[in-house]
Amino acid sequence: MNKVTYFAAETWGSLRKNLILAVAAIAVVAVSLGILGLVVMGWNMFSNMIKNAERKVGEVDVYLSDLTTEEERAAIEEFLVSIPEVDPATVIYKNKDTALQEFKERFKDQPELWEYIDENPLPNSYELLTKDPKDVGLVVGEINNNAPYRERIEDIKSASSAIEKLENIFDKFRQIGIIGVLALAIVAILLVSVTIQVAIFARRREIGIMKLVGATNWFIRWPFIMEGIAEGLLGSLLAIVVAWAVKVWILDKLIENLQFLRLSLSSGLIAVLFPCMIVGGIIIGALGSAYALGRFLEV
Amino acid sequence: MIRMRRVTKVYKGNVYALEEVTLDIERGEFTFLVGPSGSGKSTFIKLLIKEEVPTAGQIYIADTNINQMRKWKVPYLRRKIGCVFQDFKLLPHKTVYQNVAYAMEVTGKSHRVAEQQVPEVLKLVGLGHKLDAFPDELSGGEQQRVAIARAFINRPPILLADEPTGNVDPSLAEGIVRLLEKINSAGTTVIMATHDKQIVNAFRKRVIALENGRIIRDQDRGVYGYE
Numbered sequence: 001m002n003k004v005t006y007f008a009a010e011t012w013g014s015l016r017k018n019l020i021l022a023v024a025a026i027a028v029v030a031v032s033l034g035i036l037g038l039v040v041m042g043w044n045m046f047s048n049m050i051k052n053a054e055r056k057v058g059e060v061d062v063y064l065s066d067l068t069t070e071e072e073r074a075a076i077e078e079f080l081v082s083i084p085e086v087d088p089a090t091v092i093y094k095n096k097d098t099a100l101q102e103f104k105e106r107f108k109d110q111p112e113l114w115e116y117i118d119e120n121p122l123p124n125s126y127e128l129l130t131k132d133p134k135d136v137g138l139v140v141g142e143i144n145n146n147a148p149y150r151e152r153i154e155d156i157k158s159a160s161s162a163i164e165k166l167e168n169i170f171d172k173f174r175q176i177g178i179i180g181v182l183a184l185a186i187v188a189i190l191l192v193s194v195t196i197q198v199a200i201f202a203r204r205r206e207i208g209i210m211k212l213v214g215a216t217n218w219f220i221r222w223p224f225i226m227e228g229i230a231e232g233l234l235g236s237l238l239a240i241v242v243a244w245a246v247k248v249w250i251l252d253k254l255i256e257n258l259q260f261l262r263l264s265l266s267s268g269l270i271a272v273l274f275p276c277m278i279v280g281g282i283i284i285g286a287l288g289s290a291y292a293l294g295r296f297l298e299v
Numbered sequence: 300m301i302r303m304r305r306v307t308k309v310y311k312g313n314v315y316a317l318e319e320v321t322l323d324i325e326r327g328e329f330t331f332l333v334g335p336s337g338s339g340k341s342t343f344i345k346l347l348i349k350e351e352v353p354t355a356g357q358i359y360i361a362d363t364n365i366n367q368m369r370k371w372k373v374p375y376l377r378r379k380i381g382c383v384f385q386d387f388k389l390l391p392h393k394t395v396y397q398n399v400a401y402a403m404e405v406t407g408k409s410h411r412v413a414e415q416q417v418p419e420v421l422k423l424v425g426l427g428h429k430l431d432a433f434p435d436e437l438s439g440g441e442q443q444r445v446a447i448a449r450a451f452i453n454r455p456p457i458l459l460a461d462e463p464t465g466n467v468d469p470s471l472a473e474g475i476v477r478l479l480e481k482i483n484s485a486g487t488t489v490i491m492a493t494h495d496k497q498i499v500n501a502f503r504k505r506v507i508a509l510e511n512g513r514i515i516r517d518q519d520r521g522v523y524g525y526e
Contacts, residue, residue, distance in 0.1 A: 219407075
């Protein structure tokens, strides 16, 4: 108990003396962990959106050329129904007149979109659903490679190709985010280490005397390690406050106002993310002080 | 208590600080280590607290070969050896009491033990009334007494003093050595490095004389001997 109060007093005193440096170190820890928190929350929201979307988009549309003969069409239909991943009951043929009708229905408030159409530009098509939305890509590939009269199929569309593109973009964002977080974490470690170096330098005389009277190496090191950890911990708490504010004032509002995007945060996410941020802060602080101690404190 | 066998210390640039030093110092002895500056006195002290390691030779303290001592055990060695230096090495922002209590805290003793023993030891060195003074409010002699109290607080079997009277008014120097003598009479082995001729001649203790890193004289009840 005696030792604990001793270390706490030493840590607090040292932090106060190097206030400006300590504040800078804490701020960088907070920024790096804050960005980590935002990236994780953003990524979670996006992947939930995709999951929600995938639930209804097992849909594949196959567009046929106007040159397709009745015979060819029948062969293609037979092929589509025969794909094992496709739910055969959902394979529906939609001819171009129906398509135009639907189009007009959908945009009945904007007649300028269709009023002046002389010839129906919409193709005949098949709509189908896969049994499992995950297999959309597989089915698209199968049609693409093995369908009979492939030249009659002008286009194959699925919602998943759009999602895939989005996923790629978000993957990039996530990668950049992670690299940014790592880079900032390294800067944070170095800054913590600088504050500890300054603290070691300020107390070099005292350290010499401590060694002289037989202080163990760990007794000398602990206050510095605690100082680093305290900086990391304060930084992580600051980051949590910021992340929480962003969640309450921005993300929750987005989720509420953009309901059609089906955004959401997983319910357990915060309970895992925030403790991880605290642990991250402690690790940054401990690494920073360990680096400084290794280089500048010969005990 | 202390045995040195052919101890040689060479610093960078082929500087021989000590050469083939062999000696025994028994438990409870009071020994002056004399010699001009650069004769190897400080290296002798540094070797004993393992602040430096010998280039060759063996050093035993209480039958333990400190050359082979693991690094993590060195602090425990230093707890058995009190040290006093010419420049006192007191912490300026701590009071007399805190400076002495510090040496106890560092070894993990409780506040309560410190509260009991620190005033006692400060009384022993004649500073029982200056517990709350800061070092810069004290004379050199008084500061050195604080340093001696700190060195003695953990009751070490050995006390090393490196020029303890060097920064003390000559009229007070004798008092410092009397204090070391008092500590010695309680059973502590005392080694005092000095080039204060008057002191050495007045006290008539064992004298080990160093010159250029070699022992040139080892004499019981000796005198300083240099001119």
